[in-house]
Amino acid sequence: MAIPSIAAVRKALIAPPGKAFELSGRDTTGREILEDKAEAETSLKKDAAVINELKDMLYAEGRRSLLVILQGMDTAGKSGTIKSVFSETTPLGMEVKAFKAPSSEELARDYLWRVHNAVPRRGNVGIFDRSHYEDVLVVRVRGFAPIEEVEKRYDQINAFEKHLSENGTTVLKFMLNVGYEEQGIRLKERLEEVHKLWKFNPVDLEDRSRWSEFMQAYELAIRRCSTRHAPWYIIPSDSLTRRSALIARIVRGALEDMDLKWKDPGFAPGSFDFG
Amino acid sequence: MAIPSIAAVRKALIAPPGKAFELSGRDTTGREILEDKAEAETSLKKDAAVINELKDMLYAEGRRSLLVILQGMDTAGKSGTIKSVFSETTPLGMEVKAFKAPSSEELARDYLWRVHNAVPRRGNVGIFDRSHYEDVLVVRVRGFAPIEEVEKRYDQINAFEKHLSENGTTVLKFMLNVGYEEQGIRLKERLEEVHKLWKFNPVDLEDRSRWSEFMQAYELAIRRCSTRHAPWYIIPSDSLTRRSALIARIVRGALEDMDLKWKDPGFAPGSFDFG
Secondary structure, three states, X not given: OOOOOHHHHHHHHEOOOOOOOOOOOOOOOOOOOOOOHHHHHHHHHHHHHHHHHHHHHHXXXXXXXXXXXXXEOOOOOHHHHHHHHOOOOOOOOEEEEEOOOOOHHHHOOOOOHHHHHOOOOOOOEEEXXXXXXXXHOHHHHHOOOOHHHHHHXXXXXXXXXXXXXXXXXXXXXXXXXXOHHHHHHHHHHHHHOOOOHHHOOOHHHHHHHOHHHHHHHHHHHXXXXXXXXXXXXXXXXXXXXXHHHXXXXXXXXXXXXXXXXXXXXXXXXXXXXXX | OOOOOHHHHHHHHEOOOOOOOOOOOOOXXXXXXXXXXXXXXXXXXXXXXXXXXXXXXXXXXXXXXXXXXXXEOOOOOHHHHHHHHOXXXXXXXXXXXXXXXXXXXXXXXXXXXXXXHOOOOOOOEXXXXXXXXXXXXXXXXXXXXXXXHHHHHHHHHHHHHHHHHHOOEEEEEEEEEOOHHHHHHHHHHHHHXXXXXXXXXXXXXXXXXXXXXXXXXXXXXXXXXXXXXXXXXXXXXXXXXXXXXXXXXXXXXXXXXXXXXXXXXXXXXXXXXXX
């Protein structure tokens, strides 16, 4: 087997805009598209290096930005994705925003206020660890807002993401699709390893007990909000390496599509005196 | 020769709080403290790995933060420092803020407003690429504010940094000390290499033409604002490798001094059901 092309990865993992979408039955292993783990590692390493180069060009250009949105159940690997896909990049020009339960200042505004405030500046790559999708996921499942309000949000989110896209931000959305069994294994690991223990929160188990409700909320969000300007990709996430390798392929593809060039400075070299 | 200890690097490079300080005559090569370049590379690599570990513990703890302030003339290596000292770290939990000319919104408030707004959240490492020191450097040299205003700022800055320090933020300040000749070489390089050209700004030459005024402004800022709670370190920066290796020693030292531990989660493992 060979490393699948960026086009092949996109095609296999996208939730096609405007089409029917079902989450159940989607592969969570990643083996269907990237069987060989050694190849996945090679691919990830190569893509991380290219992403680093292209990110520097994006920064130098300073006109556009890339926003990577990561969503997934606890332990799905949001932090690990950031660490591995961007392992080669300098933190300069990267903006990682982890969205937590909203503060009272944030609750005093509409739910997109804090999100808009956190979009990456031109030239930068922004990563959202969780995002405004929580406002149609956990908020829906736990009833934190009236269902009529939640129902309005899908269109609002599409309008917001279209606005970002039309103003120079490429938006990529990844649903890290981890299996129920695999999550159980990872939660147990968090209790057993001292450097993972801090991540464990007994509240996570309450979300786990509502697994199928969460999956339904994800399915709905993805179906309604996978658009041409901001597509959803469903990433098989039972294997850390395959997960990161697949995301790296798509991130690289998005940066390549920007057709970045080293900027013409607008003056002639050789006309300066360096004393 | 051996890699100098963290204590030795600190002692050699600190501007001792409350004591006389002169910038002129300070070594810009780094050879006096770290002669062997291969050793500098080894030291940098090791320290970057340790910084990565400690940064993860800081993030897990979520109670304190580290703020690294980088100042220096153009080409002194602020971006390069970020890239190399934090080459091993994930962007999660890192906040890099590059301060540019203030916007009209920023100018409508006091000069520390935008700075306070950008301090790292608890658990994070913040890096300032330029900082509020511009308000006593370029602002002083170019007369962007009345001299009486500028004169008040040193005490204001000390009070602000003391406040941060008392509220859980370790503050480290690095002056990247590059020689006049070396800057000339680097500016020329920016014109000759396509991937550096975007960094070149003809305005940089105006700052270069006021080199000695800038050095005086730096000397004054360092003399007045090197404090026990927020010391200034003068980093010889003619060599990229030595510069980064020396900064990495001090950053590592600051993280080690925090005495970070993996947090006790406050509940007994084994009492959970993963269904």
